[in-house]
Amino acid sequence: MQIVLATHNQHKVEELRRILEPRLPGIEVLAYDGPEPVESGTSFAENALIKARTAAAHTGLPAVADDSGICVDVLGGSPGIFSARWAGPSKDAGENLRLLLWQLADIPDEHRGAHFTCVAALALPDETEWHVSGEWSGHILFEPSGSGGFGYDPIFLPDGYAISAAELTPNVKNEQSHRARAFEHLIPVLETLLPA
Numbered sequence: 001m002q003i004v005l006a007t008h009n010q011h012k013v014e015e016l017r018r019i020l021e022p023r024l025p026g027i028e029v030l031a032y033d034g035p036e037p038v039e040s041g042t043s044f045a046e047n048a049l050i051k052a053r054t055a056a057a058h059t060g061l062p063a064v065a066d067d068s069g070i071c072v073d074v075l076g077g078s079p080g081i082f083s084a085r086w087a088g089p090s091k092d093a094g095e096n097l098r099l100l101l102w103q104l105a106d107i108p109d110e111h112r113g114a115h116f117t118c119v120a121a122l123a124l125p126d127e128t129e130w131h132v133s134g135e136w137s138g139h140i141l142f143e144p145s146g147s148g149g150f151g152y153d154p155i156f157l158p159d160g161y162a163i164s165a166a167e168l169t170p171n172v173k174n175e176q177s178h179r180a181r182a183f184e185h186l187i188p189v190l191e192t193l194l195p196a
C-alpha cells in the first residue's frame, strides 16, 4: 500500500517519514510533486484538508497532509496559519523569525508563551476524510539558538527543556513535537483504513 505526503516542505517530508515509517510497516510513504494547492482556508484544519484532497485527487492515492504553525499568546495566536509567510510570500524562514522576534522585542519572558499546532489530514480517493491535531507548548526565546529542525525551531523553547527545538536531536523532536502528537492520533486511522 502506498500513501502520498501532500507537502512541498522537504523538512516536513523528512520528519513525517521518520514518524510514520517505523509505525506503518508495509506502507510506502511517497513524496508529492503535483500542483501546489491554494491554502484558502481560515483554519489549520481547512488548509490541511485542502492539501490532502488536492493530492488524493491528483495521484489517486490516499494522501496525508500537515498544516502547522506557531501561535504566540501575546499576539492573539498569530502567526498561526500564516506562519510560513509571516514576513512575506517568499516563505523565508530567517525573515519570518526575525520579524517575530522584533514584534516581541519588548515582551518579558513571562508573557512569551506560545505553542506549535499541527493538523494532520487524511483524504482517500473515494473522498473519505479525516483530521486530527496536536500541540507543543513552550516560550519564544529572545534570540535564535541552534541549527537543527526548521522554521521557528531556533526561537522556540519547548516546555520541559532548557534548549531550543533546533538544539533537540531529530529523534527527540519527532517524539515530542506538535507533528508527532497529531500523527500519533492519525496512525490508528491509517492502520484501520489502509491494508498493509
Ligand code: ITT
Binding pocket: 006, 007, 008, 009, 012, 039, 051, 066, 067, 068, 069, 070, 083, 084, 093, 096, 116, 149, 150, 151, 152, 153, 177, 179
Ligand atoms: P506545505 O504547505 O507544502 O506543507 P508549508 O511550509 O507552506 O509547506 P504550512 O503552510 O503548514 O506549510 O506552514 C508551516 C510553517 O509553520 C512552516 O513553514 C514553519 O514556518 C512553521 N512550522 C511548522 N512546523 C514547524 C516546526 O516543526 N518547526 C518550526 N517551524 C514550524
